[in-house]
Amino acid sequence: MIYITTAMYCEAKPFISYLGLKKDMKSTKFQVFKNDEVVLIISGVGIVSSAVAVSHLLTKYKDEVCNLFFNIGICGVKDENIKTGSIFLCHKIICHDTKRNFYPDILFRHHFNEGVLETFSTVVNNEMKQEIEGDLVDMEGAGAYQAACMFLQPHQIHCIKIVSDLLDGENLTQSKVSEVIQGSVEDIYAWIKIRKDAWCPDIKVLNEEEEILLNKIRENFKLTTSMDYKLKRLAKQYKIRSKNLVDVMKPLCTIECKSKNEGKRYFAKLKEQFMEL
Template sequence: MIYISTAMYIEAQEIIKRLGLKRDNSINKFEVFKNDEVTLIITGVGKVKSAVALTYLLSRQEITQNDLYINFGVCGTKDKQIEQGEVFLCSKITDNDTKFTYYSDLLFKHPFKEGSIETFSKVANEGESDELLVDMEASSLYQAASVFFKPHQIMFIKVVSDYQSTENIDRDFVLKVVEKNIHRVIEWINYIKDNFIKSRQVLTQAEEELIKKVSENLKMSATMENEFRQLMIYHKLLDNDITELIDIYLKIECKSKNEGKMHLAELKRRIIK
């Protein structure tokens, strides 16, 4: 299952329509739309509202290692050279209030630009952030999602709507900005859904045992092992032989998790180019 949250209905409107999502009337505290493969919730604007809504939704589900979470919505930027409607995938999220920083591990190939985002408790004006993008939900959503998902299962897709000015942005303008590149977002969501969410049977029993052995050799944590397994699924779905790829790691026995983390990073660079 892919879980998606947006702060406002206007941000979700095209996703709901294009993915054929239907209102879940069994949930009356929030607007939730779903089909057999995607569940979307409208959280409301702001850190507290969004975290409460997402936690409410996810706590009712059985989240697995094959599920993903995506936050989608508009954001501001300080860079006036960036065109309104441009889509970014955010790997670094900073909370303006606490100054804590969180990272999403971008495991999947994507067609978007990458950028960092800072989350404010109020509308951020020009000059208030050192990061490229700003919004009002990402940091709290990351904290809520991380209770249920590993970092490689959490993604933030943001559409630039404004340049951190005091200019009022109405619903029609937000819809116009979202519609500009929503087809690229939908195509990517469908790609992820078709190629990775349905990947439970991709690995053979022998390959699962091989992955387990390498994980032990590299002293991987549970999070590292989950990421390693997803990398192997990704590699195999591209019609590659994972046995040949990781055979070298069967001969390595790490002395620490940090050593194993370096090998995992090297392996990731070899797969995702």
Template sequence: MFIHTALYAEAKPIIEFLNLKKVDDPFFNIYKNEEYILIVSGIGKILTAISLSHIFTKYNSFSNKVLSIGIAGATKNLPIAKLVNVNKIIDKDTQAVYFLNDLKNLKNSSLTTSSRPLHNAKTDLGDMEGSAVYKTAKVYKKEAIILKVVSDYFEPENFEIKTVYDLISTNINDILNVLRNF
């Protein structure tokens, strides 16, 4: 299965728990073992689409599934560190709306994806990659699940990158459970 993160701090706990090894690649940080290939794209829709296109092309027959995991701003309806499955995406830039599957055992919620950091949204969650994950997966005929961990309340200027590892680590058992059952 393919795994996507935007930030290395989001990827590191997954790399450690799955014992992934770094692959020599001139363009992206890629880690893999026999079951999983993880790519760290960088922030934003463009880097996400390019990175996923890269691994879907380079490792085309490896899997037909991709799990994207990352942090997200949220409304105060969701507690900090809450793991959420994205079941609807609204792209703020294009107004496109995409629907994904609900997951049992996780909170399901909608996500607004924007090219710029969000300070508010009409949905419970906001990020800068979600719609690109969904659309790129569809182009390459891959099934996608997008998980978000609440990092802040739409206050990106108050967010500290050093907390990302802890936010993902806190939810690692639930993340691994989704990976194993996807």
């Protein structure tokens, strides 16, 4: 699963549109948008808000295998030679308040800029340039990274920042933020997919008998392509956890649904059974 966190909706909006993410109406603490491959959470601004949101995300939605986490958002820079819209993959993150340093493992090739991100708990402007150690400035990165480290390894955690301003962020509008992110979405997600495919190869979990049983259930339940994909994913996760997948599926192969609505009802019950453990 791919996990993405942004601070603001205007940062998330281009990804929501590009990936076709749907709002999780069951989430009441945070705005969460997802599909079968991606879960995105909007944390709110600030180190603490970011850490709390990431902890919530990786507690409630964390999958069993092949998890990758990305903190994505805008940042300010003090170097006037860096252009707005430049994409940075951060190899070091500094928490300005605590002076703690974090080092994401960058083990895969990429074509982005690399830089040091420094996270402040207050808005940074040009008058504070002398206090900045890093190349980039934001208000969430350190909180997101530290929280993610409680659930994932350093090579699974990435911080991607898009330059939005020269420390004059007070003049940024929500539409301008979305515009800056929009110009980078395709490029960023193309790399994320490459990263995921390299880290999470399609390992064969199901044996031939299990594949046959799943196909039989798909036909009998009259499942759509999307439902079939979910069924296979849940079946793989269930097998990894409990090993006795055949015992669960065999009785279901005798059920023949007369309509798609009937199939949906049986599919809902099957999902609950697969998610019990």
